[in-house]
Amino acid sequence: MAAVTADAGGRRLVDIVLRARELSIVAALIVLVAVTTAANSSFLSSQGVKDIFLNASILALLAVGQTMVVVTRNIDLSVGSVVGLVAFASGKFVLGHDRNIVLVLVLGMAIGAVCGLVNGVLVSFFKVPALVVTLGTLYVIQGLDYYWAHGQQINAADVPSSLLELGSGSVLGIPYLPLITIVVMVVVGYYLRSFPSGREFYAIGSNPDAARLAGISIRKRILTAYVVSGVLAGLAGVLWLARFGTVVADAAHGWELKVVSAVVVGGVAIVGGLGSVYGAALGALLLTTIGSVLVVLKVNSFWQDAIAGLLLLLAISVDRLLSLRVTRALRRRNARHGA
Incomplete structure (x- = not known):
């Protein structure tokens, strides 16, 4: 009974830490938006807010998938190259044809699944370090994309209007892209938290x-x-492809680091076992908002990467500090119950 009570107390402590991290991101977003709006009142215009959520949607979607990998003490650096390959492949698939949107989505997810399967098999069955595997597949996929493209560009004029509508359209005033991301985030988040098999991902990362x-x-x-x-x-x-219409071979180049930054800034421990998809999505929204703020304030775009790097270092340092404190707190709690 004492062990069960201690374990329940440990889970409550971890939940408190997670909520604190997520609330701190929300607070940072509020302060950031308030200060920027005071400097430029047009920042919170309906179009400005819409653009922020549209730009954050794809990054948040990638952060949700990355969270599942990171909580198991692994990492996926190939996501940016997969996005580029699928965007170009989808563009070629619809080029000159009015393809069914569902078919295009299934094709894109199937290509992504194959890439993920290769990574997963090499990491889980062949025990190759995740960093090595996904860095290797990043370059392999990029190379295939460049070889296939041969400098070719997919233009928005050649993309069916029905697919472009997915990237710019809305329902009840809410753009499709954020809606898709929210649905995926809620489904994955609910699974990880509420299903025993979902909790196993955290168990693997913890110990x-x-x-x-x-x-x-x-x-x-x-x-x-x-x-x-x-x-x-x-x-x-x-x-x-639906959002931007025009696609070249290096689409989403370098986004793997943005995704990792969003996940870690969002409170997902890089050492695994701790974090949530909601925090990761908030991290993506924070990084995207910072980028928009810098544009509004006419600050050199170099600072966006610099700030993202600084936030990443800060988040890892905070994770380490919180991990040590949680471990000490759990040991004291267990010692009291053991006594």
Whole structure:
């Protein structure tokens, strides 16, 4: 009974830490928006707000998939290249044809799933370090994309209007892209928190040895995490084409670091076992808002990457500090119950 009580107390403590991180991001967003609006009243115009959410949608979608990977103590650096490959492949698929949107989405997610499957098999079954695997597939996929494109560009004029409508249209005044991202985020978030198999991802990240002794199929869960990340990257690739219309071979180049930054800034521990898809999405929204603020204030775009890097370092430092404090608190709690 004492062990169960201690474990429940530990979970409550972790939940408090997560809520604190997410609330701090919300507070930072409010302050950032308030200060920028005071400097430029047009920042909070209906179009300005719409653009922020549209720009954040694809990054948040990728952050949701990356969260599933990171909580298992792994990482996926190939997501940016997958987005670029799928965006170009989808553009070629619809070129000169009015394809069914569902078919285009299925094709994009299927390509992403294959890329995720390759990553997952190499990491989970062949025990190759995730950093090495996904860095390798990043360059392989980029190389394939460049070879296939041969400098060709997909133009918005050649993309069916029905697909472009997915990127610019709305329902009840709410753009489709944020709606899609919110639905995916809620589904994945609910699964990770409410289903035993979803909690297993966190168990693997918290303590792989204990998870193995508890009978959790670590290989299966890691493989699943990479496939989900690949599927969402594929979906993001189609949405990229729908959002921007014009696509070249290096679409989403460098976005893998933006995605990792959004996830870590959003409170997902880089060492695994802690974090939520909601925090990751908030991290993506914060980074996107910072980018919009810099544009409004006419600050050099270089500072966007610099600030993202600074936030990443700060988030990792905070994660480490919180991890040490939570560990000490749990040890004291367990010692009291043990006594």
